[in-house]
Amino acid sequence: MKWAEFTIITTEEASDAIAEMLAQIGADGIAVTDPWEIRRIIEDPDSLSYADGGFVDSLGEDVTVKAYFAELDGLIRLGPKAEEYIDEFDTTAIYGNITGSRVSVDEALRILKEQLGKISAFLDIGKGFDSWKYVQDQDWENEWKKDYKAFRISDRVVICPSWETFEASPSDVVVSLDPGSAFGTGTHETTSTCAVILDDVIKGGEKVLDLGTGSGILAIICKKLGAGEVDAVDIDKLAVDVAVDNCEINGCPDIQCYVGELKNVRSSDYDIIVANIIADVIASIACDIPSRLALGGKFICSGIINTKKEMVEKALADSGFKILRMEEKNDWMAYECELS
Ligand code: SAH
Numbered sequence: 091m092k093w094a095e096f097t098i099i100t101t102e103e104a105s106d107a108i109a110e111m112l113a114q115i116g117a118d119g120i121a122v123t124d125p126w127e128i129r130r131i132i133e134d135p136d137s138l139s140y141a142d143g144g145f146v147d148s149l150g151e152d153v154t155v156k157a158y159f160a161e162l163d164g165l166i167r168l169g170p171k172a173e174e175y176i177d178e179f180d181t182t183a184i185y186g187n188i189t190g191s192r193v194s195v196d197e198a199l200r201i202l203k204e205q206l207g208k209i210s211a212f213l214d215i216g217k218g219f220d221s222w223k224y225v226q227d228q229d230w231e232n233e234w235k236k237d238y239k240a241f242r243i244s245d246r247v248v249i250c251p252s253w254e255t256f257e258a259s260p261s262d263v264v265v266s267l268d269p270g271s272a273f274g275t276g277t278h279e280t281t282s283t284c285a286v287i288l289d290d291v292i293k294g295g296e297k298v299l300d301l302g303t304g305s306g307i308l309a310i311i312c313k314k315l316g317a318g319e320v321d322a323v324d325i326d327k328l329a330v331d332v333a334v335d336n337c338e339i340n341g342c343p344d345i346q347c348y349v350g351e352l353k354n355v356r357s358s359d360y361d362i363i364v365a366n367i368i369a370d371v372i373a374s375i376a377c378d379i380p381s382r383l384a385l386g387g388k389f390i391c392s393g394i395i396n397t398k399k400e401m402v403e404k405a406l407a408d409s410g411f412k413i414l415r416m417e418e419k420n421d422w423m424a425y426e427c428e429l430s
Contacts, residue, residue: 092161093118094195095225096202097154099217102126105153106421107213110395111205112157113368116169119158119273123237125149127420152216161224165192168201195222238275244289247311249276252339263314266339267305272324272332274305280366280392283417283424285311287390288364291426292317296361299323299382301352302371302393306333306345308364313342317362322347323355352378359384365391366424369398373405380410380429388414392424399423 294316300309309322411427
C-alpha cells in the first residue's frame with residue numbers, strides 16, 4: 091500500500107495543535123520527532139534510554155511532524171478510517187464535510203495549508219509545510235521503529251517493542267507491543283497519562299472497556315495489572331486486527347477485541363471505561379457512558395488537547411460526572427471521573 095507523506099517543520103509550541111489538526115482531517119498516521127522531548131527523555135534520571143552528547147546536539151531545535159494519508163487510485167483519503175469498513179457509523183458530526191472524502195494531492199495540500207494558516211493566527215508555527223512524497227508501507231514501518239525502545243510508562247508498567255528484549259525486575263509488568271499501523275506505541279502523552287491512572291485504579295478483577303483501543307495497549311495494560319474481563323473496541327478494523335495480535339503476544343487471548351463504537355459494546359456493567367480518543371469524540375460520547383457503567387464505575391478519558399478542556403469538562407459535568415483526578419502533560423489532559 092502507498093501513503094502520501096506530508097512533512098511539516100514547526101516549533102515545539104505549535105506541534106501538538108498541528109498533530110491534533112492532522113488527526114481531525116483524518117491522517118492515518120502521525121509521526122512527531124520533537125528534539126526537546128527526546129532531550130527531556132534522555133535527561134530524565136529514570137530514563138531507560140542512553141545517548142551520547144553528539145546525538146543530542148545533532149537534534150537541532152525544529153519539530154518535524156509527518157502525516158500519512160492512504161493513497162487510493164491516485165487520490166488521498168481524508169476523514170475517518172472507519173468509513174472504509176463500516177458504513178453505518180455517523181462521524182459527520184465530528185469530521186464535518188470532509189468525512190471520508192477522497193481528494194487529489196493538490197486539494198489535500200490546499201486543505202492542509204489552510205488549516206496551518208488558521209493555527210498560525212494564534213501560534214508561531216515556524217516554517218510550516220515543508221514537502222510531500224509517496225512512501226511505501228515498508229518505509230513508514232521502519233521510520234518509527236528506529237526510535238522505539240523499551241520505556242517505563244507508569245510505576246509498574248514497562249512497554250517493550252516486540253522485537254526487543256527487556257530485563258524486567260520481579261515487580262515489573264512488561265507489555266510487549268508491535269503497534270503496526272495502529273495508534274498506540276505508548277509514547278504519546280495521551281496514552282501514558284491513561285496508563286498512569288490505570289496503574290493506580292486497577293486493583294484486580296475489574297471488568298474493563300477500552301474504547302478506541304488502537305494497538306490494544308491500554309486493554310493489555312489493564313489485563314496484566316489484574317483486570318478481569320476486558321473488551322478492546324475500535325471503529326477501525328485494522329486497529330482491531332493489530333490489537334488481536336498484541337493480545338496474543340502478551341498471553342492475553344481472552345481480551346475480547348471487536349470492531350465497533352460505544353453503542354455496539356456488549357455490556358452495560360463495566361467497572362472501568364477507558365477512552366483515549368480526541369476531545370470532540372469524548373465530549374460527544376460522555377452522555378452515553380453512564381448507561382454502560384456498573385454502580386461506582388469509573389470513566390477515564392484522554393486525548394484531550396488543553397485548548398478543548400472546558401468543552402470536555404462541561405460535557406462530563408452535564409453527563410453527571412465529577413472529576414476525581416486530572417493529569418496534564420505537555421498540553422494534553424486526561425481525567426478520571428465517577429458519577430456524582
Ligand atoms: N488506546 C490507544 C489508541 C488511541 S488512538 C492508546 O491509548 O494509545 C484512538 C483510537 O480510537 C483510534 O484507533 C481510532 O480508530 C479510535 N476511535 C476513534 N473514534 C472512535 C469511536 N467513536 N469509537 C471507538 N473508537 C474510536
